[in-house]
Amino acid sequence: MPPASVMMAARTFPALGTFATVLVAEPGALDLAHELLAAELDAIDLACSRFRPDSELWRVNHARGQRVPVSPLFAEALAVALDAAELTDGDVDPSCGQSLVRLGYDRDFAQARRHTDPLRQPPMPAGGWRGVTLDPGQPAVRVPPGILLDLGATAKALAADRAAAAIEAATGGGVLVNLGGDIRVAGDPPDGGWRVGIADDIDFDASTARIEPRQVVMISDGGLATSSPLGRAWRRGGTDLHHIIDPSTGRPATSCWRTVSVAAASCVEANIASTAAIVRGERAIGWLDGLRLPARLARHDGTVVVVAGWPAG
Amino acid sequence: MRDRPEFPEEQPGAARADGLRRLSRLTWRAAQLSAVTAVGFAALFARTAPGQTAAGDSTAAAAAKTSPPVATPSSSSPGKARPKRVRATASASPQAGAGPATQAAAQPTAKASQTAAAAPSKSATLAPPSTAPAPAPSASSAAAPTPTVSSTSHGGG
Numbered sequence: 409m410p411p412a413s414v415m416m417a418a419r420t421f422p423a424l425g426t427f428a429t430v431l432v433a434e435p436g437a438l439d440l441a442h443e444l445l446a447a448e449l450d451a452i453d454l455a456c457s458r459f460r461p462d463s464e465l466w467r468v469n470h471a472r473g474q475r476v477p478v479s480p481l482f483a484e485a486l487a488v489a490l491d492a493a494e495l496t497d498g499d500v501d502p503s504c505g506q507s508l509v510r511l512g513y514d515r516d517f518a519q520a521r522r523h524t525d526p527l528r529q530p531p532m533p534a535g536g537w538r539g540v541t542l543d544p545g546q547p548a549v550r551v552p553p554g555i556l557l558d559l560g561a562t563a564k565a566l567a568a569d570r571a572a573a574a575i576e577a578a579t580g581g582g583v584l585v586n587l588g589g590d591i592r593v594a595g596d597p598p599d600g601g602w603r604v605g606i607a608d609d610i611d612f613d614a615s616t617a618r619i620e621p622r623q624v625v626m627i628s629d630g631g632l633a634t635s636s637p638l639g640r641a642w643r644r645g646g647t648d649l650h651h652i653i654d655p656s657t658g659r660p661a662t663s664c665w666r667t668v669s670v671a672a673a674s675c676v677e678a679n680i681a682s683t684a685a686i687v688r689g690e691r692a693i694g695w696l697d698g699l700r701l702p703a704r705l706a707r708h709d710g711t712v713v714v715v716a717g718w719p720a721g
Numbered sequence: 722m723r724d725r726p727e728f729p730e731e732q733p734g735a736a737r738a739d740g741l742r743r744l745s746r747l748t749w750r751a752a753q754l755s756a757v758t759a760v761g762f763a764a765l766f767a768r769t770a771p772g773q774t775a776a777g778d779s780t781a782a783a784a785a786k787t788s789p790p791v792a793t794p795s796s797s798s799p800g801k802a803r804p805k806r807v808r809a810t811a812s813a814s815p816q817a818g819a820g821p822a823t824q825a826a827a828q829p830t831a832k833a834s835q836t837a838a839a840a841p842s843k844s845a846t847l848a849p850p851s852t853a854p855a856p857a858p859s860a861s862s863a864a865a866p867t868p869t870v871s872s873t874s875h876g877g878g
């Protein structure tokens with residue numbers, strides 16, 4: 409009988425402006441896994457896209473302070489985003505939409521990066537997440553006027569969590585879902601775990617073709633996420649910008665890390681921690697270690713710090 | 722006689738004693754009023770403080786030093802404010818009270834939502850995995866690693 413790693417089957421396709429990969433331990437389950445993942449991605453995009461006029465997030469953002477009924481999925485995505493803000497004292501803030509708009513990220517990234525003219529407005533700090541009202545019972549949302557939500561930091565990770573669980577429930581087998589670096593595994597892993605490559609110096613685009621992992625680790629459960637200012641970067645008026653916002657300034661975070669990878673109980677938690685670590689800089693080492701979240705933090709000069717049991721190398 | 726006591730049968734010290742009793746009652750009522758006012762201000766402050774408190778990172782720093790090492794939202798943390806919501810858990814189907822537009826938007830999610838109950842989002846904590854990542858064996862027969870790369874999430878810090 410061949411080893412499990414040989415029996416695995418995988419499929420990759422573009423989604424959410426990045427790539428989506430699903431691996432299943434049982435090759436016969438691949439089509440169903442793909443179908444379930446695609447459905448989850450469609451749902452999360454329709455609920456949480458900042459750029460689609462037919463999305464729920466669009467309606468919420470343009471409700472001018474009015475209460476907006478939302479789907480359970482959107483309510484869950486917003487709850488996760490607000491939890492992220494609370495868990496990080498606002499370092500991961502869903503109310504940073506206006507900050508991103510001021511920085512020129514006001515449309516789909518592929519389109520936004522084509523514009524290189526100088527920015528017309530000063531940066532706008534975030535911090536308005538505390539004013540967002542979520543009623544999970546109805547469910548309904550009220551966003552104060554002037555606040556623009558962006559759920560991108562956590563919605564994709566949430567989709568990975570949900571899709572992996574759905575696939576495991578439907579197929580009964582082990583599965584790995586990777587959404588542009590936001591990874592969640594569920595079910596029985598292959599022998600030794602799932603092999604995951606950690607890349608930290610790439611000029612990432614919506615393809616896996618150019619990725620050369622610096623380290624390969626094995627994971628058996630939970631989630632793993634990598635955040636980096638290298639990921640989505642653009643240039644306006646001679647200034648380099650990227651997508652990870654420091655909510656206190658409204659500017660791209662100036663971090664000592666070029667990449668932070670974190671393993672956690674879920675992909676959402678891993679994503680929250682890795683994103684906050686970029687914003688927190690050096691403080692992230694003690695923070696992650698205190699939480700016992702295995703993490704790999706790569707500096708701009710290439711040196712690496714590992715904490716909480718992340719394997720060296 | 723205008724300067725006679727109103728109650729001539731009272732002893733000379735009775736008026737003084739009565740005055741002292743009235744003063745005592747006034748003092749007691751003033752104390753009660755102060756207590757009620759203090760409670761009122763406390764309640765008012767408790768209701769309005771969350772919207773005015775500035776964010777800080779002291780709570781997370783404190784949480785990082787405590788055991789067990791799980792960050793949890795804490796409504797009792799000094800200087801912290803919770804968003805205006807009840808703890809949210811997604812239900813499996815759209816609510817009847819949702820408007821037509823919402824129901825239409827929710828329809829594509831139905832398939833995924835049916836199985837989402839098995840995918841609890843443990844976002845209220847930052848907990849480690851059951852098993853930490855392990856070094857990969859250098860087995861040449863192993864399948865190519867699944868890359869985890871720079872997160873393309875576009876916001877939130």
